[in-house]
């Protein structure tokens with residue numbers, strides 16, 4: 595028996611490669627790092643769904659399709675109004691997504707359904723946020739805007755800076771797909787029963803909600819908060835290491851070398867130097883942390899993990915902490931739906947065995 599199915603290969607996929615030893619993350623034959631630095635959320639999502647980057651014409655058509663899918667129907671608005679305010683946002687998203695199944699054919703899942711859900715998630719998150727805080731959803735946000743820009747515009751009510759958009763875009767590209775993680779596996783299991791795509795995504799959202807998976811990088815936020823300015827990085831971090839504490843955002847269990855997602859986000863943040871104080875603080879803190887970790891933990895090869903830069907990007911984008919996991923969800927939905935579509939192509943229902951360790955009846959059968 596392999597607890598947690600660790601190391602078990604449960605699916606063949608052409609979608610992505612995650613190699614923790616070499617520090618490789620590949621989406622459909624392209625380095626995810628390059629996609630995050632040079633391409634948009636739209637282009638990367640298109641690549642995952644279609645297997646190739648879009649031509650300019652294909653991209654324009656795809657962006658139109660996304661723009662059309664962004665509006666909330668009156669039925670969805672009513673549903674969101676009816677959900678009690680204390681219901682966690684992830685459960686609210688789950689309810690809204692599964693309600694969309696409506697009369698759509700359940701099987702096979704369709705790419706249009708995947709695009710529709712991906713287009714809608716930022717609007718759902720922002721609508722709910724404004725609904726609960728009693729503020730109006732920005733009518734100024736243009737549904738033609740790029741995905742990351744549109745999301746930030748809807749949330750804050752004003753257009754985001756270029757630095758914020760580029761940083762969030764890079765994060766969303768890197769968070770889009772990561773092999774057969776718990777939520778993606780959940781989506782594939784549901785799809786394997788020939789259930790609909792909406793139910794598969796609903797299950798994935800449920801898995802993503804758990805702190806072991808989609809948990810917010812709040813430890814990193816606290817660390818950066820306690821540092822405040824770059825000149826305080828060394829004394830604060832040194833004191834932590836002297837006390838035997840761990841520096842949040844450093845070290846990784848799978849990546850035994852540099853986490854390619856952290857590398858890519860660093861590159862984007864470096865390109866935005868001077869564009870945002872949070873990104874500058876993150877970059878300066880990282881340099882100091884790596885140096886001090888090498889001094890206090892020689893030979894451990896401790897590098898920056900994705901949580902570190904995810905926190906910096908979220909902070910720079912003025913994203914409230916409670917929206918970290920929903921934002922991760924708005925990106926990962928591309929990976930989930932791509933896996934559901936792939937599962938449907940060569941489907942076989944998942945049916946592992948369990949090892950019975952309970953008692954047997956006292957009498958013979």
Ligand SMILES: CC(C)(COP(=O)(O)OP(=O)(O)OC[C@H]1O[C@@H](n2cnc3c(N)ncnc32)[C@H](O)[C@@H]1OP(=O)(O)O)[C@@H](O)C(=O)NCCC(=O)NCCS
Nearest residue numbers: 839840841842843844845846847887891894896899900901
């Ligand atoms: C992520 C993490 C659990 C991976 O742990 P791991 O690969 O199993 O490594 P271990 O926990 O066995 O630690 C190995 C050594 O490095 C040290 N170490 C690991 N990460 C460290 C960190 N972030 N800060 C300081 N020391 C660290 C450990 O104290 C240990 O030192 P020791 O051998 O002197 O006792 C660990 O690096 C960590 O706790 N990081 C901080 C939390 C974090 O950023 N989480 C988000 C992950 S995406």
